[in-house]
Amino acid sequence: MNDMSTEGYTTADGRKIGGTLMEMKNITLSFGGVKAITDISFDIKEGEIRAIIGPNGAGKSSMLNVISGFYIPQQGEVWYQGAKRPQMRPYEVARQGIARTFQNIALFDGMSVLDNVMTGRLNHMTTGLFAQGLWKGKAEREEVENRERAEKIIDFLEIQAIRKTPVARLPYGLKKRVELARALAAEPSLLLLDEPMAGMNVEEKEDMSRFILDVNDEFGTTIALIEHDMGVVMDLSDRVVVMDYGKKIGDGTPDEVRNNQDVIDAYLGVSHD
Numbered sequence: 242m243n244d245m246s247t248e249g250y251t252t253a254d255g256r257k258i259g260g261t262l263m264e265m266k267n268i269t270l271s272f273g274g275v276k277a278i279t280d281i282s283f284d285i286k287e288g289e290i291r292a293i294i295g296p297n298g299a300g301k302s303s304m305l306n307v308i309s310g311f312y313i314p315q316q317g318e319v320w321y322q323g324a325k326r327p328q329m330r331p332y333e334v335a336r337q338g339i340a341r342t343f344q345n346i347a348l349f350d351g352m353s354v355l356d357n358v359m360t361g362r363l364n365h366m367t368t369g370l371f372a373q374g375l376w377k378g379k380a381e382r383e384e385v386e387n388r389e390r391a392e393k394i395i396d397f398l399e400i401q402a403i404r405k406t407p408v409a410r411l412p413y414g415l416k417k418r419v420e421l422a423r424a425l426a427a428e429p430s431l432l433l434l435d436e437p438m439a440g441m442n443v444e445e446k447e448d449m450s451r452f453i454l455d456v457n458d459e460f461g462t463t464i465a466l467i468e469h470d471m472g473v474v475m476d477l478s479d480r481v482v483v484m485d486y487g488k489k490i491g492d493g494t495p496d497e498v499r500n501n502q503d504v505i506d507a508y509l510g511v512s513h514d
């Protein structure tokens with residue numbers, strides 16, 4: 242059965258957005274007595290930058306974890322590339338082309354930037370150790386391709402100068418960029434960013450915003466990001482889902498969401514720089 246909408250749209254800045262890539266249908270997720278997500282539905286279209294925002298504890302991380310297969314909702318369906326997704330482990334979701342970054346950086350601290358980015362290529366290594374022994378040529382070709390791809394992304398995100406540096410020595414903002422590089426190395430169809438700007442200073446936030454826009458523009462990558470800070474995402478996103486206490490209270494373009502009374506109420510008294 243194909244439930245994929247072909248309906249796209251054109252953004253205010255003239256970019257063409259395609260049909261539905263992912264659809265969350267009536268998702269409900271509880272932890273014991275705590276309902277983290279209550280009956281939420283929304284879609285993500287090909288090529289768009291889609292944000293999920295909301296105050297503390299709204300359920301944003303839980304939703305990202307449902308998309309990436311870390312949490313299995315008690316109710317609802319996840320549709321991806323036109324098919325209902327069966328229950329899957331996170332590594333299987335990753336193999337389907339969904340890559341993510343984490344709120345708390347999850348890199349290999351002792352390894353160089355290049356080696357960390359190379360770990361993003363693991364899903365593209367078809368030759369296992371045994372096969373590498375039998376078909377040395379194929380394994381070598383694959384290694385060269387993987388390296389070329391990693392280097393291309395390193396150039397693109399302007400981290401060439403630190404490609405040999407162990408990640409542990411990098412400042413926070415650069416670590417976040419390396420994490421983005423690693424996720425991109427997987428050539429994802431859908432890139433999930435978990436609070437990519439959290440803990441950053443204004444300049445780092447501006448850099449990260451620019452890289453997110455450039456990635457979307459250059460590689461056509463569909464991006465879904467969650468963010469606490471409403472101001473940051475409004476300039477960046479094509480459409481925004483707003484969550485509050487596990488419920489969806491708004492969904493639309495940044496302008497629509499900004500003028501939504503429920504959203505204004507939810508954010509009143511909540512500081513967001």
Ligand SMILES: Nc1ncnc2c1ncn2[C@@H]1O[C@H](COP(=O)(O)OP(=O)(O)OP(=O)(O)O)[C@@H](O)[C@H]1O
Nearest residue numbers: 272275277295296297298299300301302303304469
């Ligand atoms: N593993 C868990 N076990 C129990 N409760 C959880 C778990 N994860 C989240 N929750 C609860 O679910 C609700 C939603 O949390 P979630 O982390 O998804 O919100 P959030 O919008 O991402 O918040 P923040 O902006 O603070 O990161 C909260 O009440 C939280 O305490």
